[in-house]
Amino acid sequence: MNMPVRRVTKADVAKFANVSHMTVTRALTGSGSISAETKERVLNACRKLGYTPDLVARSLCARKSRILGLLTRPLAQSYFARMISSVEQRSRSLGYHVLMAQVTDGGPSILSNIQSLFGRRVDGLLIAGISLPEDAAVYLENSRIPTVFMDSPGDGDDFVFVGTNDREGGYQAAKYLVKQGHGRLAFIAGYPESYTSKERICGYRTALLEHGIEACDEDIFYTNYQMDGGYKAAEAMLSSGRGYTALLCGNDYVAVGAAACIRHHGFQIPKDFALIGFSGDELGEYSAPPLTTMYQPAEEIGRSAVDCMVKMLEGGPVNKRILFTSSLLIRESA
Numbered sequence: 001m002n003m004p005v006r007r008v009t010k011a012d013v014a015k016f017a018n019v020s021h022m023t024v025t026r027a028l029t030g031s032g033s034i035s036a037e038t039k040e041r042v043l044n045a046c047r048k049l050g051y052t053p054d055l056v057a058r059s060l061c062a063r064k065s066r067i068l069g070l071l072t073r074p075l076a077q078s079y080f081a082r083m084i085s086s087v088e089q090r091s092r093s094l095g096y097h098v099l100m101a102q103v104t105d106g107g108p109s110i111l112s113n114i115q116s117l118f119g120r121r122v123d124g125l126l127i128a129g130i131s132l133p134e135d136a137a138v139y140l141e142n143s144r145i146p147t148v149f150m151d152s153p154g155d156g157d158d159f160v161f162v163g164t165n166d167r168e169g170g171y172q173a174a175k176y177l178v179k180q181g182h183g184r185l186a187f188i189a190g191y192p193e194s195y196t197s198k199e200r201i202c203g204y205r206t207a208l209l210e211h212g213i214e215a216c217d218e219d220i221f222y223t224n225y226q227m228d229g230g231y232k233a234a235e236a237m238l239s240s241g242r243g244y245t246a247l248l249c250g251n252d253y254v255a256v257g258a259a260a261c262i263r264h265h266g267f268q269i270p271k272d273f274a275l276i277g278f279s280g281d282e283l284g285e286y287s288a289p290p291l292t293t294m295y296q297p298a299e300e301i302g303r304s305a306v307d308c309m310v311k312m313l314e315g316g317p318v319n320k321r322i323l324f325t326s327s328l329l330i331r332e333s334a
């Protein structure tokens with residue numbers, strides 16, 4: 001009959017290293033003051049004995065779970081997948097785990113998802129690409145839990161936001177098309193109420209006005225952020241008869257859908273239509289022709305959001321607003 005293997009305890013480590021129980025704790029947590037020699041002796045004892053700290057017990061004592069909640073849209077798009085992967089990797093490197101909830105159509109509400117994460121005692125909450133409805137925003141403000149928004153900011157001064165300078169990105173994309181000689185630019189944006197749509201449209205309008213081109217509401221077409229939405233919006237653009245020669249899209253999925261529609265109607269890209277996407281997703285590299293796009297540093301956004309969160313949890317100062325620059329990635333569509 002096999003006897004159960006006894007778990008190595010902190011007391012075993014203290015005895016092996018010939019130090020006190022408290023010294024072992026200080027060596028493992030970095031608290032208090034011990035010499036480098038003593039710390040190395042404790043760590044060496046842990047390695048030789050195969051000691052693994054009891055993270056659950058440590059969390060209970062510290063009243064912290066070392067778990068970060070993550071609320072996101074379904075990861076169907078590469079941009080958010082890159083961001084979330086970076087969040088998980090960075091969190092793990094800093095000793096945190098990530099508990100993710102995805103907001104889906106027909107699924108639990110945003111508020112219900114937040115409440116579910118809070119019920120699992122997360123230390124803080126990361127929110128990616130989601131604008132909160134009023135009930136969820138009020139609940140979050142009242143909870144006072146550290147929260148960091150990615151891609152789209154939350155309402156209120158207490159929330160930290162890490163994202164892209166979308167206004168500058170819209171400006172640079174439109175400016176590039178104008179410099180290429182295009183005077184009729186359409187914009188297929190995302191949802192009208194979307195923060196990214198509003199910011200990119202503002203940049204687009206600024207670039208047009210700077211070059212003496214009228215920025216008309218009729219030149220902006222709203223849709224979802226999917227390929228089918230891009231296709232339908234391009235149908236509306238073509239049927240408008242406004243003589244466009246260039247098209248700026250809210251993301252790469254919209255651009256790929258729009259490109260399919262343009263080709264279906266017998267036009268060539270970029271001969272008849274110059275096309276620019278936004279985000280730098282992998283599918284753009286393999287579209288026909290390869291898609292020119294405003295590349296967003298999703299990985300940097302994810303890492304920076306986690307760093308902000310950990311600083312908040314440790315009581316350190318954080319910048320309330322961190323905006324990364326998107327860069328024009330020129331391929332063959334424009």
